[in-house]
Amino acid sequence: MPKDVIKSADRVFGVLELFRDQQAPLTATEICKYLSYPKSSADALLKSLVSLGYLTLDSNTMRYFPSLRVTQLGEWLPRLLLGEGDTLSMLDELHKFTGETITLCMPNGLAMQFITVIPGTFPISLTIREGQTIPIFATAVGIAQLATRSTEDIQKLAQRANRRTTRTDERVDIDVLKAEIETARSNGYVEAYDRVLTDTGAIAMALPMSQLDRTLVVAVGGLSERIKTNRTQIIQKMRQAVWQLGHSEAS
Amino acid sequence: MPKDVIKSADRVFGVLELFRDQQAPLTATEICKYLSYPKSSADALLKSLVSLGYLTLDSNTMRYFPSLRVTQLGEWLPRLLLGEGDTLSMLDELHKFTGETITLCMPNGLAMQFITVIPGTFPISLTIREGQTIPIFATAVGIAQLATRSTEDIQKLAQRANRRTTRTDERVDIDVLKAEIETARSNGYVEAYDRVLTDTGAIAMALPMSQLDRTLVVAVGGLSERIKTNRTQIIQKMRQAVWQLGHSEAS
DNA sequence: TTGTATATTTCATATATATGAATTACACTA
DNA sequence: TAGTGTAATTCATATATATGAAATATACAA
Incomplete structure (x- = not known):
């Protein structure tokens, strides 16, 4: 990670970039593996992104996926x-x-x-x-x-x-x-x-x-x-x- | 801010939402005013977003603006x-x-x-x-x-x-x-x-x-x-x- | 129903970030 | 060139977050 970059900010984009590249729902464990995050850190971040409305969670499969609000951030x-x-x-x-x-x-x-x-x-x-x-x-x-x-x-x-x-x-x-x-x-x-x-x-x-x-x-x-x-x-x-x-x- | 949301994550999206709504380049001071952030906190975050390639900075006007990489996060x-x-x-x-x-x-x-x-x-x-x-x-x-x-x-x-x-x-x-x-x-x-x-x-x-x-x-x-x-x-x-x-x- | 494996959550502690005051830099005007 | 006002940066400290180990929950197979 570049120096002087806020860790959470880097990770927010890391998660969104991962979904952009994978284009499929992913579990927290998969996200951890791809991005080399500690489990509890990733979990806290993913929960935040869900609360903010940028990720969605399928409660049955426990798979995350971006919401269309991500699209709205940049489509203009x-x-x-x-x-x-x-x-x-x-x-x-x-x-x-x-x-x-x-x-x-x-x-x-x-x-x-x-x-x-x-x-x-x-x-x-x-x-x-x-x-x-x-x-x-x-x-x-x-x-x-x-x-x-x-x-x-x-x-x-x-x-x-x-x-x-x-x-x-x-x-x-x-x-x-x-x-x-x-x-x-x-x-x-x-x-x-x-x-x-x-x-x-x-x-x-x-x-x-x-x-x-x-x-x-x-x-x-x-x-x-x-x-x-x-x-x-x-x-x-x-x-x-x-x-x-x-x-x-x-x- | 919702409880249990990581502050920096909330702020990352806050900045991007502000640009989505304003649709114009903004200075750090303007962003601070709109989002009610302390100046040095906002500055650190904005610099991070620039380093990560999601914001651009016009060095003459000192105005920030999202890069097209924001679009790429969600256009798919x-x-x-x-x-x-x-x-x-x-x-x-x-x-x-x-x-x-x-x-x-x-x-x-x-x-x-x-x-x-x-x-x-x-x-x-x-x-x-x-x-x-x-x-x-x-x-x-x-x-x-x-x-x-x-x-x-x-x-x-x-x-x-x-x-x-x-x-x-x-x-x-x-x-x-x-x-x-x-x-x-x-x-x-x-x-x-x-x-x-x-x-x-x-x-x-x-x-x-x-x-x-x-x-x-x-x-x-x-x-x-x-x-x-x-x-x-x-x-x-x-x-x-x-x-x-x-x-x-x-x- | 029970046991096992994996996933998720909790917690104490280490590290990162946020903050506001102070300092420095820069732009503009006289 | 000098002075002024605003913006940006720095810094010490308070607060938030990250971490890894441990505990708990869940799913599945026997």
């Missing part, structure tokens, strides 16, 4: 962040076309967070875990996201990042950043090779603006050489797919 | 519990037709839990809070749900409930219960007037079987006299709406 988000388009279909389309790892990210503090990852089909593919984060300043997805913001906002963020870090090699060179942003805005996409992730190339594009100042980014990533070789087709397909997303009607 | 549930039909539209349709309070419940232990509540349009309407629970044995929605289970399961549940209660007036009369189940199965709906809720009448129907043994129930509820007066039309409309739901194609 896609429309605000993604609009009416079918983003998942778009990601699948990119995946079918390229065979590479397709990712959807959203900005989070000084990082980009991977929301959705569709793994590449090649033996050598970019491997990223959903939920993982990556720096916002030195990556294709980060630059693509920053390019959607005002120059003023970007400058404030860079200054804040520089205040926070003590290591000189982590400092953001604002002039270099500005140039990259310019290129990104001009091209409508960002390419990055062998940067934060070794041997990895990525081409990133911002999605049509969300209703909030949290523009999401889609990226195609994989072995640098392969991405470079196919860059023209990848960029073309991404442009088409993102354009289509922005012009889909409410379904 | 409706298909398993409700099938492919558009249940919300069905509830809206019933609401337009009857003007009464429409509820969607799922079973939880020895109770039925209200997942969705569309308030009635009459000055005197049934008022129920989403998340609230009601006993499974003495209510229209409870009987409707139990009627979808085997006689054996129902008997075990009743015995378990009777073991648990000490009050004789709360004991389940298994013969009365069996008769009510019979009537429910025969009619395809359940009516109850002036039972657990004073002056309240309700007509309940089970939804087409979910893929799990957790059949949900829809109910029309309101002032007993009004429900009685309109019972024929209500039952007819509910039958039609529920049938249509069970025969909708994958969209």
Whole structure:
């Protein structure tokens, strides 16, 4: 567990993630086994989740299962962040076309967070875990996201990042950043090779603006050489797919 | 806060519910105000949720907002519990037709839990809070749900409930219960007037079987006299709406 | 009905978290 | 640049939670 995370909070999501992955009712003992919790701790937590209405318990089988109130916590988000388009279909389309790892990210503090990852089909593919984060300043997805913001906002963020870090090699060179942003805005996409992730190339594009100042980014990533070789087709397909997303009607 | 609920668990959902209701980025101070948390407690929790990837932080505005990972926790549930039909539209349709309070419940232990509540349009309407629970044995929605289970399961549940209660007036009369189940199965709906809720009448129907043994129930509820007066039309409309739901194609 | 195995609950204690006051950081204005 | 107001962080202490062992409950088979 990451340091400085409240244990119960981590466990709440651990339980919900387990159900999301298993998609079946589970007993307390099964949940304990999967998540390596002490029995009485898990029991207290599960009872809390039932009292709060987020888990249901079948009193005959003693199996727990999430309630639809879990769905209600998050079902309102896609429309605000993604609009009416079918983003998942778009990601699948990119995946079918390229065979590479397709990712959807959203900005989070000084990082980009991977929301959705569709793994590449090649033996050598970019491997990223959903939920993982990556720096916002030195990556294709980060630059693509920053390019959607005002120059003023970007400058404030860079200054804040520089205040926070003590290591000189982590400092953001604002002039270099500005140039990259310019290129990104001009091209409508960002390419990055062998940067934060070794041997990895990525081409990133911002999605049509969300209703909030949290523009999401889609990226195609994989072995640098392969991405470079196919860059023209990848960029073309991404442009088409993102354009289509922005012009889909409410379904 | 309900007794015996872990404080942090309650607060995790409190934060997510706040965002679901507000649908806008919020600062830590705003969240503190809305939820009445001490600042340092809320800060620790918010930082945990960010570390876990469920909240995002805009470092310029210092505003938090949920990430799409919250959506992923619950978006898989409706298909398993409700099938492919558009249940919300069905509830809206019933609401337009009857003007009464429409509820969607799922079973939880020895109770039925209200997942969705569309308030009635009459000055005197049934008022129920989403998340609230009601006993499974003495209510229209409870009987409707139990009627979808085997006689054996129902008997075990009743015995378990009777073991648990000490009050004789709360004991389940298994013969009365069996008769009510019979009537429910025969009619395809359940009516109850002036039972657990004073002056309240309700007509309940089970939804087409979910893929799990957790059949949900829809109910029309309101002032007993009004429900009685309109019972024929209500039952007819509910039958039609529920049938249509069970025969909708994958969209 | 009795015995056995597994699940659930209880309890004393160790560890984690919550709290409010104090301190530090940051943004904005003059 | 300096001052002010607000936000964020830190810290000592009180309270809540986690834990593992023990006790109790439940289900099932003989």
